[in-house]
């Protein structure tokens with residue numbers, strides 16, 4: 001055991017609950033994680049001690065709130081090793097971060113007939129924004145396929161690149177398969193062909209040490225609510241020379257330098273992309289979540305989650321008729337599976353009655369479901385606060401449920 005799991009679990013009030021009179025087993029961490037008391041306290045403290053609208057007013061509360069908000073920006077910069085704070089844009093989540101790039105990068109750099117490569121394992125939020133942009137600009141989406149074991153066929157990447165390819169959009173970690181993609185290698189291939197890369201880090205940021213400079217990412221997007229932080233907060237990292245050339249995504253307060261009816265000039269980075277009043281308390285509490293995660297140690301968390309993954313995988317594979325989707329060695333703590341003859345939705349609903357929270361359905365990855373010719377799966381996803389005992393409870397309940405069908 002790398003850390004004191006009992007002590008860690010005490011930090012998360014929601015985990016102390018019983019559901020249907022059974023201890024909660026929360027295995028839906030890929031959808032959203034739970035928050036430690038420290039994050040909940042940071043939200044409360046913001047509202048009780050120093051809440052004011054940031055950046056604009058010359059009074060004490062606004063100054064304090066601004067300072068705390070900007071401190072989180074610095075913490076994010078450090079967390080992902082960005083060169084400067086101007087490259088950290090707060091959004092409301094990964095989805096908004098990708099939409100921002102699809103719109104603004106699209107406006108600045110995409111012409112009719114250009115191409116964007118998107119992988120087959122993407123979440124809808126890294127497909128649909130590109131389709132919308134392609135529809136607007138007359139561009140084309142090209143799909144990078146996967147193998148049946150959940151590996152990206154990156155050996156095919158070069159052959160999919162044409163002289164019209166402008167960007168590759170790929171997830172760092174698949175929310176369904178758990179596959180950790182070789183995004184650094186993909187970035188190298190992209191850059192050697194003069195192409196930009198956007199990495200969807202929604203499933204990576206809480207589980208892997210991210211270094212945007214080492215990855216040489218042009219854009220990197222992630223969400224606070226999957227990192228033990230508040231919902232409604234996300235991050236977009238971008239290379240400065242690109243962000244500077246991209247037009248604003250939304251217009252409003254804060255993102256301007258000067259507004260005249262004859263024309264408007266825009267604020268400097270990152271404010272050019274932060275129109276309106278942001279999620280002030282959420283961003284501040286995200287700082288508390290990052291602090292907590294750093295204290296646990298992302299490497300420690302990842303090592304424990306891998307142990308849980310291996311422990312659960314081994315047990316699940318003893319169940320007759322159970323198939324796991326995504327069997328790569330480089331895999332994060334996500335297990336998607338189906339059991340022959342039992343609908344995934346029935347499995348999920350029955351597991352809930354045992355106090356076990358898993359996710360069922362297409363996981364916002366329809367093209368991936370199509371690849372496997374399925375409608376959906378059951379997905380169990382782990383966080384550092386999960387235990388092997390919980391996996392035992394889960395596997396025993398699953399066996400019981402299967403025996404009922």
Ligand code: PLP
Pocket residue numbers: 030031092093094095096123125126171173174175200202203223225
């Ligand atoms: N990308 C991936 C891989 C995800 O798993 C998710 C959410 O599950 C998203 C993007 C979207 O994140 P959000 O809903 O926080 O914007």
